Amino acid sequence: MSKPSEAAASLPPQAKRALTKLGEDLRIARERRGESLRSWAARAHVSVPTLQRMEAGDPTVGMGVYATALWLLGRAPSLAQLADPQADIQALSLDIERSSRTRRRP
Numbered sequence: 093m094s095k096p097s098e099a100a101a102s103l104p105p106q107a108k109r110a111l112t113k114l115g116e117d118l119r120i121a122r123e124r125r126g127e128s129l130r131s132w133a134a135r136a137h138v139s140v141p142t143l144q145r146m147e148a149g150d151p152t153v154g155m156g157v158y159a160t161a162l163w164l165l166g167r168a169p170s171l172a173q174l175a176d177p178q179a180d181i182q183a184l185s186l187d188i189e190r191s192s193r194t195r196r197r198p
Contacts, residue, residue, distance in 0.1 A: 097152065103151050107151075108149070111149035112148070116149070118158075118161050121165050122161075129144065137160070146161060158171075159171055
């Protein structure tokens with residue numbers, strides 16, 4: 093078994109909480125659809141323990157597993173919007189700030 097990545101071990105608390113919530117939400121969605129762990133794992137082409145780790149918000153579970161779970165729910169398009177540059181308010185603010193500094197120069 094490989095050792096956990098340093099990134100997973102040093103996951104910021106906010107990111108850990110977000111993954112935990114995502115896993116819980118995916119579990120609730122699976123249960124609301126009447127899907128067992130075994131059937132959903134088979135549909136996602138993962139093992140039951142991997143699915144359980146995903147539902148627990150384990151940061152070492154591959155992003156592809158989370159993406160497949162979202163796809164099974166018909167929610168894959170929302171994944172594509174997570175880092176949309178048009179919705180990145182902080183970067184847009186920095187662009188405006190840089191633009192205004194450039195215009196002020198004589």
